[in-house]
Amino acid sequence: xxxxxxxxxxxxxxxxxxxxxxxxxxxxxxxxxxxxxxxxxxxxxxxxxxxxxxxxxxxxxxxxxxxxxxxxxxxxxxxxxxxxxxxxxxxxxxxxxxxxxxxxxxxxxxxxxxxxxxxxxxxxxxxxxxxxxxxxxxxxxxxxxxxxxxxxxxxxxxxxxxxxxxxxxxxxxxxxxxxxxxxxxxxxxxxxxxxxxxxxxxxxxxxxxxxxxxxxxxxxxxxxxxxxxxxxxxxxxxxxxxxxxxxxxxxxxxxxxxxxxxxxxxxxxxxxxxxxxxxxxxxxxxxxxxxxxxxxxxxxxxxxxxxxxxxxxxxxxxxxxxxxxxxxxxxxxxxxxxxxxxxxxxxxxxxxxxxxxxxxxxxxxxxxxxxxxxxxxxxxxxxxxxxxxxxxxxxxxxxxxxxxxxxxxxxxxxxxxxxxxxxxxxxxxxxxxxxxxxxxxxxxxxxxxxxxxxxxxxxxxxxxxxxxxxxxxxxxxxxxxxxxxxxxxxxxxxxxxxxxxxxxxx
Ligand code: FAD
Ligand code: 2HG
Ligand code: ZN
Numbered sequence: 001x002x003x004x005x006x007x008x009x010x011x012x013x014x015x016x017x018x019x020x021x022x023x024x025x026x027x028x029x030x031x032x033x034x035x036x037x038x039x040x041x042x043x044x045x046x047x048x049x050x051x052x053x054x055x056x057x058x059x060x061x062x063x064x065x066x067x068x069x070x071x072x073x074x075x076x077x078x079x080x081x082x083x084x085x086x087x088x089x090x091x092x093x094x095x096x097x098x099x100x101x102x103x104x105x106x107x108x109x110x111x112x113x114x115x116x117x118x119x120x121x122x123x124x125x126x127x128x129x130x131x132x133x134x135x136x137x138x139x140x141x142x143x144x145x146x147x148x149x150x151x152x153x154x155x156x157x158x159x160x161x162x163x164x165x166x167x168x169x170x171x172x173x174x175x176x177x178x179x180x181x182x183x184x185x186x187x188x189x190x191x192x193x194x195x196x197x198x199x200x201x202x203x204x205x206x207x208x209x210x211x212x213x214x215x216x217x218x219x220x221x222x223x224x225x226x227x228x229x230x231x232x233x234x235x236x237x238x239x240x241x242x243x244x245x246x247x248x249x250x251x252x253x254x255x256x257x258x259x260x261x262x263x264x265x266x267x268x269x270x271x272x273x274x275x276x277x278x279x280x281x282x283x284x285x286x287x288x289x290x291x292x293x294x295x296x297x298x299x300x301x302x303x304x305x306x307x308x309x310x311x312x313x314x315x316x317x318x319x320x321x322x323x324x325x326x327x328x329x330x331x332x333x334x335x336x337x338x339x340x341x342x343x344x345x346x347x348x349x350x351x352x353x354x355x356x357x358x359x360x361x362x363x364x365x366x367x368x369x370x371x372x373x374x375x376x377x378x379x380x381x382x383x384x385x386x387x388x389x390x391x392x393x394x395x396x397x398x399x400x401x402x403x404x405x406x407x408x409x410x411x412x413x414x415x416x417x418x419x420x421x422x423x424x425x426x427x428x429x430x431x432x433x434x435x436x437x438x439x440x441x442x443x444x445x446x447x448x449x450x451x452x453x454x455x456x457x458x459x460x461x462x463x464x465x466x467x468x469x470x471x472x473x474x475x476x477x478x479x480x481x482x483x484x485x486x487x488x489x490x491x492x493x494x495x496x497x498x499x500x501x502x503x504x505x506x
Contacts, residue, residue, distance in 0.1 A: 103219025116188025156187025
């Protein structure tokens with residue numbers, strides 16, 4: 001292992017699954033994104049010593065990183081697909097500091113890559129060339145929590161799990177949950193409009209985020225940090241920042257509405273024999289469980305088997321072609337358990353569920369969720385993973401996995417299909433021993449063409465980032481893309497914010 005890479009590994013938290021995977025996964029530095037994907041540098045100014053001197057003069061120690069070994073982890077994405085060449089990492093501690101950075105960079109035409117927890121899966125969180133990384137990790141204060149309305153106001157660099165722990169102690173939960181919760185930032189979640197495991201129940205961030213404070217490319221602070229449920233005073237500007245992946249501004253504070261902590265939580269994990277049965281079970285779960293249904297996730301045999309084998313995580317039931325995880329959040333344990341048990345008995349009798357377990361014990365539920373959440377990292381241990389995150393209408397949801405298996409045959413190790421059935425969102429992970437251009441060209445644009453034919457979206461929840469701008473036209477009409485360009489020009493006329501991301505070159 002190269003010295004720089006071993007330093008990268010010592011920097012990550014090895015106590016959670018994200019850390020473990022980073023620790024085990026790779027033994028070589030990923031290729032530079034610019035070379036791998038043949039990207040030409042745009043005409044931004046190159047970083048000069050005087051720029052570094054300026055930032056050192058306004059910031060304290062620890063806020064300006066320039067050593068090669070220090071900047072490396074900020075240049076590599078979580079799946080080790082992308083590697084940038086930034087020589088400067090800035091870690092602001094306040095909105096005013098973010099504003100100073102952007103005003104300077106805009107004036108000097110220096111490109112910037114905003115970064116949260118760097119768990120993004122489409123290469124948006126790392127630079128492509130020498131963009132200055134503005135990492136929000138030091139902006140991690142919780143400002144206020146209104147326990148009555150559930151409105152939480154915090155800085156963008158707060159880690160999602162830290163926020164969830166904080167609000168749980170006060171009888172609330174975060175409306176969003178995902179496998180990367182131990183590392184991702186709320187600002188990153190907002191900037192990607194992250195979906196996650198309970199979107200089915202609590203809705204997406206366009207609904208839950210009440211307000212946002214953000215800094216525009218020229219350093220102007222935009223204050224839309226309201227905590228009102230209703231506020232129809234003109235354009236809803238917060239939505240511009242939700243899901244814009246750091247291309248329209250840097251999110252510095254978030255106001256978010258937290259639902260009540262459910263008094264009763266139960267979890268079922270079931271084995272099924274066909275995908276058709278998964279769909280029928282989903283229909284039945286919606287009608288039998290109604291308002292208490294909080295998650296309906298599915299994974300195929302290959303996804304669960306690889307996770308069990310690669311990460312040594314136990315599967316609580318035997319080997320089945322498909323698995324479904326059903327969670328309920330309610331307010332009456334007896335009522336909810338009764339409903340779930342009735343649902344299980346009915347569907348075991350009907351033959352939809354072949355085997356299953358249901359539990360309300362926190363430790364057992366945690367283990368089942370751990371198995372589901374770990375699928376995302378399991379494939380990294382096969383060598384290299386091509387990841388796709390698409391929306392497909394439910395009747396054709398799984399077809400793409402079957403067609404890829406047929407197309408790729410034994411050229412690849414595994415094709416896993418899993419995801420958020422309730423949201424029509426499937427994740428397809430294709431694993432290979434190492435990155436291969438041949439496989440890449442078999443996968444792209446094929447997958448996106450298939451998705452477009454089925455009226456799906458080429459990005460369900462992970463965003464467009466660096467990896468998908470050239471395919472965005474499969475899901476966005478030319479007129480909509482034109483309006484996106486106009487908005488970008490208005491908010492960032494010099495194009496310094498996260499270049500090479502989201503919008504394709506004309
Ligand atoms: P980063 O990865 O650092 O950045 C992501 C993008 O947002 C980049 O374009 C970056 O420039 C921009 N950005 C970050 N912070 C800011 C800011 N403050 N202001 C402006 N722009 C900013 N995603 C889902 O949607 N659902 C899931 O279920 C899910 N599960 C995951 C599980 C695992 C194990 C992993 C590794 C990832 C998963 N993801 C999931 C993807 C990822 O975690 C989310 O996209 C997350 O919201 C990214 O947050 P982050 O803080 O890590 O942002
Ligand atoms: C999940 O649902 C995440 O586990 C990650 O969105 C999906 O890594 C992936 O492909
Ligand atoms: Zn997901």
